[in-house]
Amino acid sequence: xxxxxxxxxxxxxxxxxxxxxxxxxxxxxxxxxxxxxxxxxxxxxxxxxxxxxxxxxxxxxxxxxxxxxxxxxxxxxxxxxxxxxxxxxxxxxxxxxxxxxxxxxxxxxxxxxxxxxxxxxxxxxxxxxxxxxxxxxxxxxxxxxxxxxxxxxxxxxxxxxxxxxxxxxxxxxxxxxxxxxxxxxxxxxxxxxxxxxxxxxxxxxxxxxxxxxxxxxxxxxxxxxxxxxxxxxxxxxxxxxxxxxxxxxx
Amino acid sequence: xxxxxxxxxxxxxxxxxxxxxxxxxxxxxxxxxxxxxxxxxxxxxxxxxxxxxxxxxxxxxxxxxxxxxxxxxxxxxxxxxxxxxxxxxxxxxxxxxxxxxxxxxxxxxxxxxxxxxxxxxxxxxxxxxxxxxxxxxxxxxxxxxxxxxxxxxxxxxxxxxxxxxxxxxxxxxxxxxxxxxxxxxxxxxxxxxxxxxxxxxxxxxxxxxxxxxxxxxxxxxxxxxxxxxxxxxxxxxxxxxxxxxxxxxxxxxxxxxxxxxxxxxxxxxxxxxxxxxxxxxxxxxxxxxxxxx
Numbered sequence: 001x002x003x004x005x006x007x008x009x010x011x012x013x014x015x016x017x018x019x020x021x022x023x024x025x026x027x028x029x030x031x032x033x034x035x036x037x038x039x040x041x042x043x044x045x046x047x048x049x050x051x052x053x054x055x056x057x058x059x060x061x062x063x064x065x066x067x068x069x070x071x072x073x074x075x076x077x078x079x080x081x082x083x084x085x086x087x088x089x090x091x092x093x094x095x096x097x098x099x100x101x102x103x104x105x106x107x108x109x110x111x112x113x114x115x116x117x118x119x120x121x122x123x124x125x126x127x128x129x130x131x132x133x134x135x136x137x138x139x140x141x142x143x144x145x146x147x148x149x150x151x152x153x154x155x156x157x158x159x160x161x162x163x164x165x166x167x168x169x170x171x172x173x174x175x176x177x178x179x180x181x182x183x184x185x186x187x188x189x190x191x192x193x194x195x196x197x198x199x200x201x202x203x204x205x206x207x208x209x210x211x212x213x214x215x216x217x218x219x220x221x222x223x224x225x226x227x228x229x230x231x232x233x234x235x236x237x238x239x240x241x242x243x244x245x246x247x248x249x250x
Numbered sequence: 251x252x253x254x255x256x257x258x259x260x261x262x263x264x265x266x267x268x269x270x271x272x273x274x275x276x277x278x279x280x281x282x283x284x285x286x287x288x289x290x291x292x293x294x295x296x297x298x299x300x301x302x303x304x305x306x307x308x309x310x311x312x313x314x315x316x317x318x319x320x321x322x323x324x325x326x327x328x329x330x331x332x333x334x335x336x337x338x339x340x341x342x343x344x345x346x347x348x349x350x351x352x353x354x355x356x357x358x359x360x361x362x363x364x365x366x367x368x369x370x371x372x373x374x375x376x377x378x379x380x381x382x383x384x385x386x387x388x389x390x391x392x393x394x395x396x397x398x399x400x401x402x403x404x405x406x407x408x409x410x411x412x413x414x415x416x417x418x419x420x421x422x423x424x425x426x427x428x429x430x431x432x433x434x435x436x437x438x439x440x441x442x443x444x445x446x447x448x449x450x451x452x453x454x455x456x457x458x459x460x461x462x463x464x465x466x467x468x469x470x471x472x473x474x475x476x477x478x479x480x481x482x483x484x485x486x487x488x489x490x491x492x493x494x495x496x497x498x499x500x501x502x503x504x505x506x507x508x509x510x511x512x513x514x515x516x517x518x519x520x521x522x523x524x525x526x527x528x529x530x531x532x533x534x535x536x537x538x539x540x541x542x543x
Contacts, residue, residue, distance in 0.1 A: 003277070018462075018487030034521065035277030165481070167312030167509065190484070190510040192325050193315035213486065216518070219278040219285070220484045223517030226277075227292040227328065 001232075003036040003222060004240035006185045007132065007161050007210035011044035011057065020044075021214035024061040028068055034218035036211075038068055040100060040243065046074040047104050047139045052082045059096035070247060071098040072132055076108070077116035086123045093129075099247040100159075102132035104139030112141065112149050121153045128249045130157040136164035136188070143171045150179045157246070161185035161210060169194070176202055183246065186221050186238075187212035195228040195238070204234035208243050278520050284529050285520040292513065293330025297530055299516065300537030301326070303425060303455050303480040303504025304336030304363075306355055309343075317508040319355040323362045329512035332534070333541075334363050336507070337395035337425070341368035348376055356390040364541075366395035366425055371409035381416045392541060393423030393451075398434035400427070405435050406442040414443060417450035423540060425478065428454045430461035437464035444472040451540060453478045453502055462488060466495040476540075479532070480504035484518040489532075498528035502536055 010021040021027050024041070031039060043061065046054030051074040062069040073093065078085045084092055093099070101124070103112055110116055124131060133149065134140045140162060141149070150158060158181065160172055165188045175182050186195070187210035198207055209225060211218050225239050276286040287294045308317055316325050326334055338352040352365035367380050384391060394413055398405045405426060417424050428435045437458055444452060457477040458465040468475045479501060482488050492501055505515045519529055537543075 018485070018491055033279055035280075165484075165510065167314075169313035170311060173313075190514045191313075191315070192505075192508045192511040193321070194511065197313075197315040215486060216484045217486050217521035219517030219519075219521030220514040221517070222278055223288060223513045223520070224511050226289060227513050229328070 001226065001236055002038075002240040003034075003209055004243045005031070005036050005039040005041075005211050005213065005218075006159065006208040006243050007187050008039050008213040009042045009044050009047075010061070010214070011054075013044045014048040017215065019214055024065055024069055027213075028065055030213065030218070031068065034222065036218060036222075037240070038070065040070045040072050040247065042072045042074065042102060046102075051076050051104065055083075055098075059098065062097060066097050069097075070100075071096060072100045072102050073098050074102050074104050075117070075120065075131075077110050078120065079116065086120045089120070090123065090127065090129070094250065099249075100130045100132055102134070103141065104134070105141035105145050106139065108139075112145060114152055121156050124157070125153070125155050128157055130159050130183070130246050130249075132159045132161050132185070134162035135160060135168075136162050143168075146175060150175055150182065154179050155181060157181040157183070159183040159185050159208060159246075161187065162212065163188050165190045167191060169197075173201075176206065182206065183208055183242070185210035186224075187216060190220070190224075195224060196230055199228075199230045199234055204230065204237045205242055207238045208246070209239045278517060282520060282526050282529075284526045288516060288520060292328055297330070298332035298534050299330055299503060299512065300534045300541075301331050301334045301505050301507060301512065302453060302502040302537055302540075303478050304334040304507040305339050305342075305509065306336050306363075307339040307351060309339045312509070314508045319359050319363065322508055323359050325507065325512060326362055329516060331507075331512050333537075334507060335366060335392050335425070335541075336363060337366045337368045337397070341365075342370065342395070342397050342400070345370055345373050345376060349380055353387060353390050360389065364392045365390055366393050366423075367391050368395050368397070369410065369413045371398075371401055371403040371407060374409065374412070377412055381412065384416070393417070393425060396424060396426045396435070398427065398439070399429060399432050402434060404433060405439045410443075414447050414450065418447045419449075421449045421451065423451040423453055425453045425455050428456055428458045428465075430459055430464075437461055437468060440468055440475070441471075444468065444475055448472075448474060450474060451476060455504065456481050457488075457492070462491055466492060469496045469500055476500045476502060476536075478502040478504045479515075479519075480506045480510070483515050483522075486521075489519065489522040490524055493524050493528055498524065498531040499536060501532045502540075503532050503534075 010027045043058035055073040183206045185208040278285045340347045340351045
């Protein structure tokens with residue numbers, strides 16, 4: 001079973017954590033120890049300091065690992081000119097091996113809505129570029145933020161991530177049912193029987209393996225998937241194939 | 251998008267003269283026999299799991315696919331969990347039901363479950379009755395459970411006194427929900443009761459989540475304080491931090507089952523930078539010693 005981590009990061013955070021992962025090289029070493037082949041990653045400076053600077057740091061850092069690490073840039077409204085406007089942004093992403101975008105919402109001073117991001121999200125829908133949306137924790141959009149975003153952009157390919165580990169099913173299931181391109185990343189989805197229930201109700205194609213490393217250990221979601229009471233085909237889909245397909249939008 | 255193949259990686263490693271760092275066949279970590287066994291089989295013959303912090307039954311706002319005893323027993327079986335010590339949600343939140351649901355579950359599945367007597371400080375008559383009945387249910391109960399944050403009464407409050415005195419008399423385990431900064435069950439509250447009661451075995455559920463220094467200091471200061479790992483075990487670095495400061499002999503594995511998946515938490519312990527010997531302590535030896543098994 002191959003593992004492709006949908007949600008991990010590196011860099012030294014502004015608020016000290018017990019065991020950070022300082023560099024992209026450290027991330028790759030940790031992946032090797034755990035048996036994870038590839039990862040979609042971001043740089044902690046995107047969250048803690050400045051999306052634009054963090055995006056640059058990410059692109060530079062992952063260059064030597066282009067067959068293992070794929071980047072996830074974070075977005076700010078293009079109206080201030082700090083980020084390229086949508087068509088140019090996509091070209092820049094392709095040049096830098098950036099395969100997805102994410103939004104750190106709170107406590108930023110912008111609204112993830114049509115006036116700011118309408119053009120970008122239209123293009124993302126057209127090109128099927130996924131937007132990763134953390135919900136809980138630093139930079140999280142909150143559940144209301146996710147509901148508002150998808151109400152305004154119902155066809156956006158949106159990956160709900162960092163859902164918090166205290167029973168989020170009543171919060172994310174309505175989104176899965178209302179919006180056909182919503183995916184769910186499991187780094188913090190620790191519910192007993194949750195993977196099985198998800199697959200039974202929705203199939204396995206919209207579930208993504210993610211670890212939240214280095215905030216969380218690799219082994220939790222790995223062992224959960226390995227021994228989930230679902231088919232081997234579904235396990236492989238969740239562990240890597242779903243994300244491979246999701247990121248294959250070129 | 252091309253996928254690099256394992257053969258390609260093997261060749262790269264060889265060319266870099268780095269055969270020793272090639273990935274092994276055991277994911278999670280290659281230096282742990284336990285990790286290999288759990289990866290292959292989902293459980294371990296040599297390492298049964300004792301889960302010291304569980305619940306049972308539904309709860310508002312949370313969807314539980316497996317919260318009834320039979321389904322929970324199944325989850326335990328596939329992960330090699332030999333025993334779950336739990337406090338039924340109904341016992342904690344429905345005074346008119348009291349501890350009856352827990353007793354019924356244990357009697358129905360005696361090979362899987364033991365229960366804590368849920369102590370609700372708002373109902374002293376119930377506490378008295380449950381304490382009086384404790385001996386009659388000795389095959390069911392292993393100790394007491396305090397959920398002070400939810401009942402909104404500090405654990406040092408007089409309303410817990412009878413329960414604490416009972417535990418003192420019998421040297422009982424008390425699983426206490428704890429959390430950083432809580433006025434009801436934060437570190438100051440734990441210290442207050444530990445100073446008064448030397449015989450109960452205080453298992454700090456959630457290890458004072460996020461206040462790791464206070465948690466380890468309390469363990470150092472009081473021989474009857476232990477740390478239970480529910481909801482913290484997956485946070486990278488916490489377990490090695492604890493082991494480095496206080497060893498692994500006073501750490502207990504717990505999952506809040508049915509809230510959290512046994513395999514998820516087992517996998518997190520396997521990932522942690524500790525030894526297999528530490529893992530054995532956390533997964534079963536400490537609990538077996540505590541429970542006299």
